[in-house]
Amino acid sequence: DTGVSQDPRHKITKRGQNVTFRCDPISEHNRLYWYRQTLGQGPEFLTYFQNEAQLEKSRLLSDRFSAERPKGSFSTLEIQRTEQGDSAMYLCASSPETGELGYGYTFGSGTRLTVV
Amino acid sequence: KQEVTQIPAALSVPEGENLVLNCSFTDSAIYNLQWFRQDPGKGLTSLLLIQSSQREQTSGRLNASLDKSSGRSTLYIAASQPGDSATYLCAVPASNDYKLSFGAGTTVTVRA
Numbered sequence: 001d002t003g004v005s006q007d008p009r010h011k012i013t014k015r016g017q018n019v020t021f022r023c024d025p026i027s028e029h030n031r032l033y034w035y036r037q038t039l040g041q042g043p044e045f046l047t048y049f050q051n052e053a054q055l056e057k058s059r060l061l062s063d064r065f066s067a068e069r070p071k072g073s074f075s076t077l078e079i080q081r082t083e084q085g086d087s088a089m090y091l092c093a094s095s096p097e098t099g100e101l102g103y104g105y106t107f108g109s110g111t112r113l114t115v116v
Numbered sequence: 117k118q119e120v121t122q123i124p125a126a127l128s129v130p131e132g133e134n135l136v137l138n139c140s141f142t143d144s145a146i147y148n149l150q151w152f153r154q155d156p157g158k159g160l161t162s163l164l165l166i167q168s169s170q171r172e173q174t175s176g177r178l179n180a181s182l183d184k185s186s187g188r189s190t191l192y193i194a195a196s197q198p199g200d201s202a203t204y205l206c207a208v209p210a211s212n213d214y215k216l217s218f219g220a221g222t223t224v225t226v227r228a
Contacts, residue, residue: 029159031214033216035216042120042205042220043205043216043222045215048214061205089159091159093160093216104162105151105216110159
């Protein structure tokens with residue numbers, strides 16, 4: 001397993017179009033996270049899955065955003081009716097159960113979205 | 117809510133100089149603290165993970181310390197090289213939480 005994979009690496013879309021990103025986590029990791037990062041800022045939490053269950057969504061995730069993780073494997077993040085404010089780097093990460101010690105996160109290379 | 121601050125925001129040093137990057141956080145009840153490196157337009161690469169019970173962690177030229185009670189971590193990079201030029205981010209999950217809170221990062225430039 002080579003780590004967390006994200007596809008595509010870059011996406012340019014016109015305002016109002018729908019886009020979908022994919023994330024393949026490390027196979028042994030049952031936790032999967034989506035973060036969004038704008039220029040000059042640290043990543044911000046969007047949503048979290050444990051296996052196939054989506055357990056939390058940030059208020060940053062408006063109703064135009066939807067995420068799925070069918071069968072607890074890969075995940076998709078869809079943005080409908082994109083707006084210029086959606087332009088950002090979308091990062092996926094995975095981790096095993098944190099337990100008491102707390103395991104680190106592994107991030108993917110990200111998908112850079114530009115809405116024109 | 118966990119707040120993470122990184123100082124300085126940017127740093128430029130000549131090659132060979134040691135780097136000191138600071139991270140502070142407001143909620144000391146953390147599981148661990150993770151330092152990441154991010155190259156322009158790229159994802160995050162994990163550098164070091166310090167468990168809450170540890171005081172420091174080392175990997176090659178990198179050393180990270182953690183003082184949980186005062187809410188501080190420091191990343192030291194010895195004998196800097198131009199290839200160390202990147203943005204360095206620290207991140208912490210609060211206790212009993214899984215979400216990472218990030219600082220805005222320190223952008224490092226090492227001049228040859």
